[in-house]
Amino acid sequence: MIYTVTFNPSLDYIVRLDSLKLGAVNRVNYENVLPGGKGINVSIVLNNLGHKSTALGFVADFTGREIVERTVGYGVDCDFVTVAEGMSRINMKLKAEDETEINGMGPKITPDDIDALYQKLDKLGKGDILVIAGSVPSMLPGDMYQRIMGRLEGRGVDIAVDAERDLLVNVLQYHPFVIKPNNHELGAIFGVELNKREEVVPYAKKLQEKGARNVLVSMAGEGAVFVSETGEVVMSEAPKGTVVNSVGAGDSMVAGFIAGYLESDGNYATAFKMGVCTGSASAFSPDLATRPEVENLLASL
Ligand SMILES: Nc1ncnc2c1ncn2[C@@H]1O[C@H](COP(=O)(O)OP(=O)(O)OP(=O)(O)O)[C@@H](O)[C@H]1O
Numbered sequence: 554m555i556y557t558v559t560f561n562p563s564l565d566y567i568v569r570l571d572s573l574k575l576g577a578v579n580r581v582n583y584e585n586v587l588p589g590g591k592g593i594n595v596s597i598v599l600n601n602l603g604h605k606s607t608a609l610g611f612v613a614d615f616t617g618r619e620i621v622e623r624t625v626g627y628g629v630d631c632d633f634v635t636v637a638e639g640m641s642r643i644n645m646k647l648k649a650e651d652e653t654e655i656n657g658m659g660p661k662i663t664p665d666d667i668d669a670l671y672q673k674l675d676k677l678g679k680g681d682i683l684v685i686a687g688s689v690p691s692m693l694p695g696d697m698y699q700r701i702m703g704r705l706e707g708r709g710v711d712i713a714v715d716a717e718r719d720l721l722v723n724v725l726q727y728h729p730f731v732i733k734p735n736n737h738e739l740g741a742i743f744g745v746e747l748n749k750r751e752e753v754v755p756y757a758k759k760l761q762e763k764g765a766r767n768v769l770v771s772m773a774g775e776g777a778v779f780v781s782e783t784g785e786v787v788m789s790e791a792p793k794g795t796v797v798n799s800v801g802a803g804d805s806m807v808a809g810f811i812a813g814y815l816e817s818d819g820n821y822a823t824a825f826k827m828g829v830c831t832g833s834a835s836a837f838s839p840d841l842a843t844r845p846e847v848e849n850l851l852a853s854l
């Protein structure tokens with residue numbers, strides 16, 4: 554069974570404006586509301602690709618109820634912990650001359666809420682895949698992901714992690730099955746700027762030396778790089794197309810990688826290609842990627 558954890562789910566309010574002016578009233582010419590948060594996006598895309606998963610994490614208040622209702626509407630099983638204080642966040646995605654994101658704070662998560670999540674995770678075992686993705690609310694300890702992985706250590710759960718900086722670096726000692734930083738996040742860990750696929754390879758390998766099994770580095774329109782636990786280095790340019798909404802492209806790539814891995818009986822090259830095409834299919838669509846959209850790109854790459 555596949556599980557995803559989103560500590561801080563969101564309603565993504567996606568708007569388009571001809572031009573964004575600070576300090577003025579701005580009016581939008583397009584708007585859309587999608588359930589969001591990285592783990593939820595992974596669950597939705599997995600479902601679109603034909604793989605069931607259960608979405609876990611924390612929700613609160615009316616926005617939390619709406620997130621769950623919309624996520625269930627995409628066919629995903631939800632088993633969130635409902636927390637008492639605060640509300641699930643609304644994340645603004647403003648598309649004007651540039652793309653600007655304003656991500657909210659999220660509700661208060663107490664130690665009892667964390668215990669409730671642990672009880673759900675304690676049921677996982679050999680053969681299960683767990684995706685832990687996104688930020689954790691600032692009032693929580695910065696080692697949350699590390700604590701989860703420490704708790705699951707030795708149980709045979711394959712864990713995928715998509716997070717930034719310390720949240721990511723601190724879990725490497727637990728040998729995550731796959732991690733997916735983007736090139737900017739990877740560069741930030743080592744204090745360098747990485748713009749070309751070839752430049753990424755040595756730094757991806759450094760994360761392997763620190764413990765990661767497989768490292769998938771997404772590079773938006775530049776494609777992606779993959780370094781496998783069996784020593785393969787694979788690079789791909791991004792499929793060609795018109796970008797409509799790149800929010801969730803990275804999460805889609807994680808979902809595509811897992812789907813490709815399961816469907817090919819563990820062939821990493823296939824998993825990587827499926828990851829790249831699923832990321833791009835989401836970027837080329839107003840919503841997240843569907844199976845036919847991914848298959849179209851697979852045929853073209
Ligand atoms: N402009 C683009 N053109 C083609 N493919 C794209 C584009 N942007 C993203 N993709 C595809 O999606 C993958 C993931 O994108 P990206 O590197 O932007 O992830 P990310 O930074 O984690 O994004 P997010 O946090 O919004 O989910 C890329 O490797 C590529 O395959």
Ligand SMILES: O=P(O)(O)OC[C@@]1(O)O[C@H](CO)[C@@H](O)[C@@H]1O
Nearest residue numbers: 563589590591644656687688801
């Ligand atoms: O604030 P975080 O948790 O880092 O990112 C949250 C978020 O930007 O990530 C998803 C896209 O990857 C969106 O659905 C969501 O709004």
